[in-house]
Amino acid sequence: MENKKELKNTKKKKVVIIGAGVAGLASGIYAKKNGFDAEIYEAHSKPGGLCTSWKRGGYIFETMHWLVGTKKGNFWNKIFTEVGAFQNLEMKTYDEYIRYCFPDKDDIIFYTDIDKLHDHFMKIAPEDKKEINKFCKTVKKLVNFNYIPEKPRQQMNFLDNVKSAFKILPFLKILSSCMKISLNEYSKRFKNQQLRRAFKNIFLNDETSVFGFFYILAMFHKGTNGYPIGGSLEVIRNMEKTYLNLGGNINYNSPVKKILHNAGNVSSIVLENGKEIFGDFFISSGDLFVALESMLGIKSENSPYKDLFLEKNMCKPCFQVSLGVNHNFINKTNSVYRYLPLKETIKIAGHEFDILETHQNFGLPFAPKNRSNLVISYNHYSEFESWFEFAEDREKYSTQKKEILAITIKALEEHYPGISNNIETTDVATPKTFQRYTQSWNGTFNSWHPTPKNARSMMKQRPYQLREFQNLYFAGRYIFPPGGIPPSVKTGRDVLQLICKKEKKIFKAD
Ligand SMILES: Cc1cc2nc3c(=O)[nH]c(=O)nc-3n(C[C@H](O)[C@H](O)[C@H](O)COP(=O)(O)OP(=O)(O)OC[C@H]3O[C@@H](n4cnc5c(N)ncnc54)[C@H](O)[C@@H]3O)c2cc1C
Secondary structure (H helix, E strand, C coil): CCCHHHHHHCCCCEEEEECCEHHHHHHHHHHHHCCCEEEEECCCCCCECCCCEEEECCEEEECCCCEECCCCCCHHHHHHHHCCCCCCCCEECCCEEEEECCCCCCCEEEECCHHHHHHHHHHHCHHHHHHHHHHHHHHHHHCCCCCCCCCCHHHCCHHHHHHHHHHHHHHHHHHHHHHCCEHHHHHCCCCCHHHHHHHHCCCCCCCCECHHHHHHHHHHHHCCEEEECCHHHHHHHHHHHHHHHCCCEEECCCCEEEEEEECCEEEEEEECCCCEEECCEEEECCCHHHHHHHHHCCCHHHCCCHHHHCCCCECCCCEEEEEEECCCCCCCCCEEEEEEEEEEEEEECCEEEEEEEEECCCCCCCCCCCCEEEEEEECCCCCHHHHHHHHCCHHHHHHHHHHHHHHHHHHHHHHCCCHHHHEEEEEEECHHHHHHHHCCCCCCCCCECCCCCCHHHHCCCCCCCCCCCCCEEECCCCCCCCCCHHHHHHHHHHHHHHHHHHCCCCCCCC
C-alpha cells in the first residue's frame, strides 16, 4: 500500500489513469505537459487498446484503416502533433475510398476526389444525372463543416457557444436531412441498380444514416483523411514514447478492479492483485460500461450515458479475418476498401453478408517483400450477447473460428481464383478477442450506431464527469460518440483542460 503521507508531501498533484489506449495515453501526455505526475495502469502487456497490431508468421495485422487528421492545417492534425503520434511518419493518401469490384460489370468507385467521382458516376449512370449532381454538391459543401470546438463543451462560455452555433448554422439543413435518411432509403433515389447496391452497402448496414458517409467523403476530398505509414504500431509507439519522455509512468499487466470513493471524491483505485493506488485526479479511459457497473457499482441506466448502451443504439462488434498471402497481386488500385460482391450470400456467425469488405496494409513491416496482407471485416454483427455465451465453449468457439475462415477463403476464391493455395498465415479475431484484449464490455470498436432514429441524440458529446464525483473523469470513445482514434485522443485533451481549470492552471498543449 502506498504511503498517503508521502503523497501529500509531494508538490505535484497526481493523475491516475486507467487504460493505455489512445485516450489514456493522450490523457497522460497532457497531464505531464501541464505539470502533473501521471501514472497509467493498463490491463494488457502493451499499449494501444483497440488501436493495435499483432504479429502472425512474417506478417503484421492491425485494426487501423484510415484516420481523419493526417494532413497539416486542421484541428485533428494539431492534436495528433501535440501528442507526438505522427513523429517521423509519412502519410499515405488514398485515391479511392471504396471500390466495388462487381464480377462481369464495371467497378463502382467512390473516388476521394469528388470531381473524379462525379465523372465516373455520370459515365456509369447518366440516367441518374440529377441525383449524382445533388450528391456531389452536398459532399463538397460539407468540406467546410468544422464542428469540433477546441474546448470541452463544459468549458464553453456564451461567446464560445455563439461561435460554435454560427459554424454549424450554414449546414443545419444538410445535417438534419442527412441524419434523417438511412443508406437503404437514400440508395433508392438512384435508378441504376449497380449504384443503388453500392450506396446501400457502404457500411454493410443499410439502416445507418447517410450523414457519416457524406462527412467521411468530404474529408477525403479535402485531403484530411489518410493513413500514417506504419499504422497503429507506429502511432502507439510514438505516443508511448512521448509520454515516457515527458516523465510519465506506465504499469502494464495491471488490471484495475475497483474505483473507491468516499463523500463525493474518488480516493483510490484497486488493482486485481489487491494493490491500492492513491491519487488526486482519476481518469477512467477503459470501457465506460465496465467502469460504471463493475468498478463503481453504478447502474448504467442511472447514468447520463444510459441511452448509449441500449442494444438498438450500440455499435456492434466485428469479426476480422486477416490473411498473409504469398503473392503481391491483390490491391493494385489505391483504395482504402475493396468491396467484393458475392454471387451467393454467406453466413458469418449467423449473420448474412453478400459483400466482402476487404482492406490491405501497405508494404513493410506488414507483409514480407512481394507478399500481401489482406484483411476482411464483418461489421455490425448483431446479437452479440448470445454469441458471447456461445463463445464460452472453447471447442465450439474454435470450430466456429475455423468455419469463418473457411467460408471467407471460399468466398475470396470468386474474386481471386487460386488464392487458397497462396495463403501462408491466417488469423481470426472475434468480438471475444477484442473483449479479451481490451476489457471492452461487448467487444465493440466504437460507441454507437447512427440511424435516422437516434442520430440526433447520439451525436451529443457526453459529460466527462458524473455529478457524484469531483475528481473522477471519463475519457475515450464513449464520451465522444461515435468514437474512433481522433475523437478518443481529444477526450484525453479535454479532460486535462477540465482538470487544469479546476486547479486554476492555464492549459498547455504544446
Ligand atoms: C477492427 C477495428 C478497426 C478500426 N478502425 C479504425 C480506423 O480505421 N480509424 C479510426 O479512427 N478508428 C478505428 N477503430 C476504432 C478505434 O480503434 C477506437 O475507437 C479507439 O482506439 C478507442 O480508443 P480508447 O482509448 O477510447 O479505448 P480502448 O482502445 O478500448 O482503450 C482502453 C484501454 O484501457 C484498457 N483497460 C480496460 N479496462 C481496464 C482495466 N480494468 N484496467 C486496466 N486497463 C484497462 C484496455 O486494455 C485498453 O488498452 C477501429 C477499431 C477496430 C477494433
